[in-house]
Amino acid sequence: MADQFKNFIGGAWVEPSNGQYFENRNPAKQSDLIGLFPRSTREDVDRAVAAAQAAFPEWSRTPAPARGDILRRVGDLLTERKDEIARAATREMGKVLTETRGDLQEGIDTAYYAGVEGRRLFGKTVPSELRNKWAMSVRRPIGVAGLITPFNFPLAIPTWKMFPALVCGNTVVIKPAEDTPHTVSLLVEILEEAGIPKGVVNLVHGLGEEVGAAMVDHPGIPLISFTGSTETGSLIGAACGRSHKRLSLEMGGKNAQIVMSDADLDLALDGVLWGAFGTTGQRCTATSRLLLQDEIHDEFVQRLIDRAGKLTLGYGLDDGVDVGPLIHAASLAKVEEYIEVGKREGTLALGGSRATGEGLDDGFFFQPTIFTDIKPGSRMATEEIFGPVLSVIRFKDLDEAIRINNEVKYGLSSSIYTRDNVASFRAFQDLDNGITYVNAPTIGAEAHLPFGGVKQTGNGHREGGWEVYEFYSETKVCYLDYSGKLQRAQIDNYAGAPY
Numbered sequence: 001m002a003d004q005f006k007n008f009i010g011g012a013w014v015e016p017s018n019g020q021y022f023e024n025r026n027p028a029k030q031s032d033l034i035g036l037f038p039r040s041t042r043e044d045v046d047r048a049v050a051a052a053q054a055a056f057p058e059w060s061r062t063p064a065p066a067r068g069d070i071l072r073r074v075g076d077l078l079t080e081r082k083d084e085i086a087r088a089a090t091r092e093m094g095k096v097l098t099e100t101r102g103d104l105q106e107g108i109d110t111a112y113y114a115g116v117e118g119r120r121l122f123g124k125t126v127p128s129e130l131r132n133k134w135a136m137s138v139r140r141p142i143g144v145a146g147l148i149t150p151f152n153f154p155l156a157i158p159t160w161k162m163f164p165a166l167v168c169g170n171t172v173v174i175k176p177a178e179d180t181p182h183t184v185s186l187l188v189e190i191l192e193e194a195g196i197p198k199g200v201v202n203l204v205h206g207l208g209e210e211v212g213a214a215m216v217d218h219p220g221i222p223l224i225s226f227t228g229s230t231e232t233g234s235l236i237g238a239a240c241g242r243s244h245k246r247l248s249l250e251m252g253g254k255n256a257q258i259v260m261s262d263a264d265l266d267l268a269l270d271g272v273l274w275g276a277f278g279t280t281g282q283r284c285t286a287t288s289r290l291l292l293q294d295e296i297h298d299e300f301v302q303r304l305i306d307r308a309g310k311l312t313l314g315y316g317l318d319d320g321v322d323v324g325p326l327i328h329a330a331s332l333a334k335v336e337e338y339i340e341v342g343k344r345e346g347t348l349a350l351g352g353s354r355a356t357g358e359g360l361d362d363g364f365f366f367q368p369t370i371f372t373d374i375k376p377g378s379r380m381a382t383e384e385i386f387g388p389v390l391s392v393i394r395f396k397d398l399d400e401a402i403r404i405n406n407e408v409k410y411g412l413s414s415s416i417y418t419r420d421n422v423a424s425f426r427a428f429q430d431l432d433n434g435i436t437y438v439n440a441p442t443i444g445a446e447a448h449l450p451f452g453g454v455k456q457t458g459n460g461h462r463e464g465g466w467e468v469y470e471f472y473s474e475t476k477v478c479y480l481d482y483s484g485k486l487q488r489a490q491i492d493n494y495a496g497a498p499y
């Protein structure tokens with residue numbers, strides 16, 4: 001009998017109202033059933049929102065440093081259970097253990113950062129234009145935060161949203177991706193153990209179009225934070241626009257690594273292997289375009305094919321494995337479709353097929369794949385594939401590389417390998433992305449810096465760092481007039497006017 005998991009509502013682990021469950025299976029070994037998770041309904045969302053609303057008055061008035069203390073305890077407990085949770089995450093998500101350990105570390109760092117931020121939720125005090133009057137701004141929590149998360153960072157992304165939301169004094173309803181519900185169940189266990197009061201964090205498992213849509217529509221949720229595909233983000237954006245919800249969207253990418261002819265090619269090679277095939281290409285920041293300058297194109301492609309062809313595929317908990325499986329059958333089918341597109345638009349230089357053989361047949365494994373002769377503007381050069389597929393594009397000079405980088409609808413991250421400072425600063429200035437790396441791959445965000453993208457990758461907000469705290473709080477301006485008389489602001493005879 002498979003393990004049956006529950007929702008967490010109002011401080012109790014509870015069954016879904018309809019008694020229905022969905023299966024969560026290991027993408028590397030489909031015969032491995034991890035457990036049955038609630039296929040919740042609108043009714044469960046209603047209950048979770050009611051619990052979160054009931055907990056809000058007390059939690060929002062708890063001093064922010066005390067809220068932060070709980071998150072520092074969460075950081076300690078995540079550290080203690082890092083290996084166990086990383087293993088659970090690899091089992092349900094597929095990426096190799098070193099990567100899920102990194103995912104856990106990002107969550108730990110986010111917990112400690114948020115813990116301290118509770119002592120630092122700065123407002124501003126500014127001079128009033130009038131005598132004997134005080135003017136300042138403070139930050140206030142918003143209410144129930146609805147958090148909807150994707151599969152690819154099963155721990156880090158939920159913590160990016162949940163911890164700042166909590167420190168700012170909001171209560172939370174979270175719906176994790178249906179592919180990775182176990183990791184978030186473990187995270188919520190930790191929050192419970194750390195002493196989060198009842199109803200402050202509520203977990204509702206289920207499908208996007210059921211539970212996710214119910215959260216987006218719910219009048220008791222004034223704020224939605226979503227990370228996932230641009231297509232889903234468009235639906236959520238339209239719904240939130242109708243009801244005027246505060247909304248943060250972090251969506252797809254088509255990230256490019258640019259290699260100039262003066263670059264350290266060994267370094268650039270390490271970078272693109274990690275960027276394109278790490279996490280099986282399923283990072284929002286994955287390198288899916290490699291832009292090579294004419295002079296080094298042929299040599300670099302040859303070296304890349306040699307190295308990528310040697311990557312070892314397998315179950316992420318086994319030693320010596322470099323690349324895990326894709327997340328599910330639909331993702332495999334999508335990658336297979338793009339292989340046909342790639343064959344029409346370019347030259348298949350490596351891979352191109354499902355990976356089979358010992359230890360691979362029961363999972364969604366796909367060979368690391370490289371297409372060359374891809375033209376800017378083509379589908380392979382502009383559409384997000386979200387798999388281990390790299391499109392190589394040739395360019396003549398930096399201007400052309402910048403133009404190619406920018407001609408996609410996404411704008412998450414970019415990278416340039418060069419020894420030329422001028423080229424580096426041109427990249428910082430002219431690449432249309434939320435993040436640009438010099439001499440490092442397109443992946444590698446740090447927890448204490450803002451993270452997010454421009455154009456159709458995001459809607460102007462950022463996760464991480466100091467900026468996310470602004471999303472989870474409202475600014476309120478407070479004036480105190482102690483002059484004892486009616487003073488009129490914006491009137492041209494204010495005290496001290498020089499004319």
Ligand code: NAD
Nearest residue numbers: 149150151176177208212213228229232250251252253284
């Ligand atoms: P997805 O859009 O399929 O699902 C994301 C979440 O949305 C899941 O929890 C899902 O259940 C839910 N959902 C689906 N339909 C919904 C609906 N109609 N209403 C409400 N919720 C709904 O994305 P995914 O496949 O889990 O993740 C991959 C995508 O996420 C890629 O496009 C990737 O680039 C993107 N991503 C972006 C970032 C970033 O920070 N920019 C980070 C990670 C992943």
